[in-house]
Amino acid sequence: MALVKRKGITISRQLMDDQRSFPEATGALTALMNDLVVAGKIVSAEVNMAGLADILGQSGRTNIQGEDVQKLDVFANKTFKRRMEQCGHICLMASEEEDEPVQPLPGYEGNYTIAFDPLDGSTNIDVNVSVGTIFSIHRRVSPTQGPGTEADLLQPGSKQVVAGYIVYGSSTMMVYTSGSGVHGFTLDPSVGEFFLSHPHMQIPEVCKYYSVNEAYWPYWNDNIRDFVSYLRGSEQGHKACSARYIGSLVSDFHRNLVKGGIYMYPRDTRSADKPEGKLRLLYEAAPLAMIAEQAGGLAITDDGRRILDIVPERLHQRVPLIIGSKAEVEMAEKFLRGERP
């Protein structure tokens, strides 16, 4: 039955239908995803209450990225870790908030890995800008017994079995793909259930928005600068896109997925400790790249490599990212080769 006619089905029903399309499926991935959904509902409730509770403000700690860890970050990380370590289907997990991989509880090992950014954009919490969770799931490559190894996590994005995000905004939405299109589910907090609201999402061909922090203009290379000028419509008669950048990757990406747009975080010369830009490959760029390609878009680095082809070497490896509407990312590739329209 066409997905459009299925609007309003629950996410657990969609997950069951996904499972049915894989005859060899055991139900493990479905069970894993259902526990992930529970974690998303718990974090959503907390994010929406944060303005009322005393949870706002800093926790006083810093994470591996050297960033202040906000209390809600800590809560979200604990919630996803706790759900995943006891779901019985994870052999190892990686979190932006954890320096090292995290093992499941003894006896609860399984055949998948998950990497997640529990609450991306958390510096926006105290100013009430939407934030999000990003997740990436792989099948283990190590022998299927006991805890996994780092090799199970360091797989290219092209090997992901599921990729997705949860955006905690004016409504909480979960968007994911298991390789057969991108589906968006909206949480009805009155019943605590995600319902299919955006079946088979496709990034519009026309690029309506461009999202990049233009304060870094002086630190970009000329190809990036010329491409941003092109997006502004200041030359080659290109229809200008509107600039939209709220400093929350999940929110910027989600808007561009729905309306058409391109998000960029290229490398810059500001800081020697981030030569590859700021965003992380494992739990930010790779899962969003799978979503983008499944929705008809593209995702590359600022030297033209396909994000999904990159084999990670380190858990928290950073990567430059250009992602969004296909035609615009292809135009970016031209500029990166030194060509001009």
Ligand code: P6P
């Ligand atoms: P900048 C948030 O910290 C984040 O990882 C993304 O969500 C966001 O797009 C980006 O960093 C913002 O970084 O350097 O523009 O403030």
